[in-house]
Amino acid sequence: MMRRSMTLWLLLATCAGISLFLIKHEVQEREDRLNALHREILADQEAIQVLNAEWSYLNRPDRLEHLIRELSESRAANQLQLTSLDMLPQLLSEPDDLALANRGGNGIILPMIRPVSIKAGAQ
């Protein structure tokens, strides 16, 4: 009786010891990983800071203007090319209906079918 309970206790203690060791080991490993991640995050944040500064430096308006002049065909928009949405002529019917009516097979909205003048003449 004595001996059996003794063995049981010993077994339990060993189990507890082993699991304690494993857990501790795991915790330590995770802590190391966490610290490494923290360091990495800080290093990344510092790198982002540098990149932000570089982004701002590269986005100097005079540099962009120069690059556009050198490399692109596009020129500053003429004031006649600027307008707002509500300055456009009104649609003939509700935009939803039109969009549904004109929707092609693959969901692409096709141009309006009826020109303004025809509708006006029919009335």
Next chain:
Amino acid sequence: MTHTRLNAADIPVPEKTLKFEGSGKQALEQGRTRLLIAGTVFALAFCVIAARVIDVSVFERAEEPRLAEERGTLTHKTGRADIVDRNGMLLATTLNVPSLYADPKYIMDPIESAAKLRTVLPELGHADLIAKFSDKKRFTWIKRNLTPRQQYAVNKLGIPGLYFQNESKRIYPQGPLTAHIVGRAGFDDVGLSGIEKNFDSMLRDGSDPLRLSIDIRIQHILREELQTQIDAFDGIGAAGIVMDVNSSEIVAMISLPDFDPNRRDQISDDAMFNRATLGVYEMGSTFKIFNTAMALDYGTTTMRNGYDASKPIRIARFTINDDHAKNRWLSVPEIFMYSSNIGSVKMALDVGGDRQKAFMKRLGFLEASAVELPERGRPLAPSPWRPINTMTISFGHGIAVSPIQLANGVASIVNGGVRHPATLLRRDTTEMLVGERVISEKTSIAMRRLLRLVVEKGTGRNANAKGYLVGGKTGTAEKPGRGGGYQRKALLSSFVAAFPVNDPRYVVLAMVDEPKGNKSSYGYATGGWVAAPAVKRIVERAAPFLNVTPVDEEAPEIRRSLMVKIPQTKGKKALASF
């Protein structure tokens, strides 16, 4: 006691208790007591430990966190917060910049190391490097503030004895573009000028970026156009402001010449001077905006009235003349549009000195602007306020204010008559704006019409950016000379405009210091020839960024909203010289 196997029968039936006598008994008693005490102590200790284990593992306590907490914060601290523009573009930041130093003890071959290092940092002197590398000291700087690329290259060489040390450095990626606004911080990250100085402690404590109202795109446009005018008219400097009329946020502000805050050693005093906020100037005719608004608001005259401007006014030893003299009776709109000094003086005299002073005070022209910069100029106002001052102030002489105050004043005149103090910080859109009423809404609408008239038919025609309904006023002031009096050749030419003037969104001010006339301006160096064209180009270029769409200027509703009836005196025909 010993155990031996015996037959049960052999064992004599023991007596009930064993009895020891003498020293034997005493020893046994002592042993028992000790055992008991030790056992009790151990049992107690185990009980305590068990209780504690249960307490710690089973019961919860209030101060115990439910989850594991991180140690420290996870944000990269630089020691000084960033400054960004209204769209979040970085204007000032602090970076950890590596500096290269050597420990000569560990440098094996100074000559070879020097040659190797010069392949990536060719600007270092060969002999100098060898001297440094063969030094007896244990520490010597090789190069301060390397770029990340240089650091990488040096690291790649793998020269033993070379080390890096990180130092924090304030960087201004936009260079001179916002130099006067952001200012600069010196060694040890102490703010020396501009926003850097004004918000020094806040920038040092906080980590959130400080968001300004500046838009670097508009800032660039303003700077470029003003520089164009300086170059074309050989000016000594310029100032420009773009301000939101409704919130008084400064969208762009330029003072030329400017400086690159990244190059601490190359900054001259003239470049450091902020003409837009620190300089106070007699603004000249742009003040007629306030003079006219004042007379209309006090009701001493109306848009249909007028004054005789046929004869110059003589007072004491001064003679007040008109630059664009018409030598006849002029209506109030005409006085404004031809910028008549004589008419303006008569308008101011009708209002009176006391009321004029009170009006100027309401517009904030008697104390320094509230803008968030340490460089704020105190206006120069007359004291006592004599009748001669009332007369000269009507056309912008005898009172000196900073350009930012002028822009702020015009914004409050055209926005419906409410003054908000100028600010360099981006306002929260939900923020309730409390302003001070300066003039009535009716006067404000009349002023918009008059400003449009100047650009359509008066002295400001060069500012007419088609489709944007620019309305403005020219100003040409003679700068005061050394020994009193004014210099006829040293001018301060300015143009202040609001657009689109039927429902103003922005005020634009351009001012060029000491321009000289050239062929393109027919020898004129006045505001209408020097500053107005700059304002036109600024409006044309900036409007798309500011979300202002061009309109049809001939549309009837716009015509009606800006129409001014110019009354005529009897017997005289309307002048066809518009």
